[in-house]
Amino acid sequence: MGVRVMTYNLRGERVPGGTLGARHVAQFEALARWSPHFLCVQEGRFFRQVYKRMLYQAEEILGMRGVLAPSAHDDCDLVTFIRPDVVRITEERHRGHPFWHGMNVLRCVVGGGLKLDVINYHGAPDSASLRAAEGECMKLLMKREREEKEDEGGGGKDDRPLRVLVGDFNAIPVNHPVAGQERGKQDRRPALEMGRQGWVDAGEVAGDRTPTVGHFRAGQLAYRCDRVLSTFPPEWLARYWVVRDMDHVSDHRAAGADYAIPGAEDGLPE
Numbered sequence: 001m002g003v004r005v006m007t008y009n010l011r012g013e014r015v016p017g018g019t020l021g022a023r024h025v026a027q028f029e030a031l032a033r034w035s036p037h038f039l040c041v042q043e044g045r046f047f048r049q050v051y052k053r054m055l056y057q058a059e060e061i062l063g064m065r066g067v068l069a070p071s072a073h074d075d076c077d078l079v080t081f082i083r084p085d086v087v088r089i090t091e092e093r094h095r096g097h098p099f100w101h102g103m104n105v106l107r108c109v110v111g112g113g114l115k116l117d118v119i120n121y122h123g124a125p126d127s128a129s130l131r132a133a134e135g136e137c138m139k140l141l142m143k144r145e146r147e148e149k150e151d152e153g154g155g156g157k158d159d160r161p162l163r164v165l166v167g168d169f170n171a172i173p174v175n176h177p178v179a180g181q182e183r184g185k186q187d188r189r190p191a192l193e194m195g196r197q198g199w200v201d202a203g204e205v206a207g208d209r210t211p212t213v214g215h216f217r218a219g220q221l222a223y224r225c226d227r228v229l230s231t232f233p234p235e236w237l238a239r240y241w242v243v244r245d246m247d248h249v250s251d252h253r254a255a256g257a258d259y260a261i262p263g264a265e266d267g268l269p270e
Contacts, residue, residue: 001111001261002238005118006036007166007226009213009252012043012076018050020057023249028061030246034256037083037110039064040120042101042168044077055079069094069104069120078104078167080120086111095141099134100124107161114261115161123170128187131171135193138165142197162261165199165229168252172223175204185221199229202257206240212253228257236260 008031015021020028031039039062047055048068059066064081067089071077078101082089091107101122108116124130172178174191191201203209203224214222228240236259243254 001114001263003038003110003114003116003164003259003261004034004036004256005038005040005164005166005228005259006031006034006254006256007040007042007120007168007228008243008254009042009122009168009226009250010044011250011252012045012047014046015054018046018053020054020061024054024058025061027246027249028058030243030249031254032062034243035083036081036256037086038118038164038166039081040104040118040166041079041081042076042120042122044068044079045075047077047079067092067104067106069102071101071122072096073100076101076122078102078120078122080104080106080118082106082108082118098130098137100127100130103138117161117163119163119165119167121165121167121169123168123190125170128171128184128189131169131187132189132193135190138194139197163231165194166227166255168226170225172221173201173204173227175209176223185223185225194229198231200232200234202228202230202237202240203242203255205234205237208240208242210242210244210253212242212255213251215253216247216251224255226252226255228255230257230259232259232261236262 055066065084066079066081069078088109093105095103104120106118171185171187171190178186211222212226214220238260239258
């Protein structure tokens with residue numbers, strides 16, 4: 001089965017009347033052309049205000065269903081969009097503290113029966129120590145979920161869903177070159193911790209270092225801030241890409257990955 005996952009930081013903004021502004025409309029129209037099964041967006045600012053009008057407008061443009069997880073700070077809500085014709089949600093788990101913005105976990109069934117957890121994450125923006133703690137907390141949460149499954153009478157290898165973890169990590173990946181002391185967002189600790197947990201970075205597997213932030217202004221740190229990770233074997237990655245033609249509508253670039261899951265029936269979108 002082909003599974004297409006994308007992530008994008010909208011650079012959210014308040015729009016009078018609680019409706020999508022022209023920039024957000026352009027963003028969602030461009031993203032709709034990729035036909036992802038899962039689209040995880042960050043900085044869905046004000047999407048839950050004014051009766052969630054902005055959220056429902058985005059759903060209509062994308063032809064997808066959106067699940068919103070409130071952020072603990074700055075109204076930077078997380079929204080995970082799914083294709084309802086292919087994806088069925090069986091559980092929602094929104095994680096707050098100690099995550100600065102939060103973490104949105106959807107347990108899904110894709111196509112004819114593929115169990116998949118999709119995790120939308122937005123790392124702490126200005127604290128390397130908090131991001132390192134968030135990375136460690138992910139390990140504890142995954143362990144807790146395994147224990148809960150075992151308590152329910154499951155927990156066998158075949159019962160454990162595969163996972164993808166995508167979002168704005170606000171820190172460099174493992175393969176980013178750093179000169180001198182690692183500090184601020186030039187801090188590999190979160191990425192190293194996630195690697196130890198078994199997360200596989202699609203951009204790293206593809207050997208693609210295209211920056212997703214900091215690329216538009218001289219003197220800024222340009223790096224792969226927005227990433228797609230999974231628990232899949234590296235050979236399941238069919239394609240990885242960074243969208244470069246939307247630089248006029250956000251300070252971030254969208255990133256995406258196609259995975260070819262053996263033994264399933266559906267193909268990837270064109």
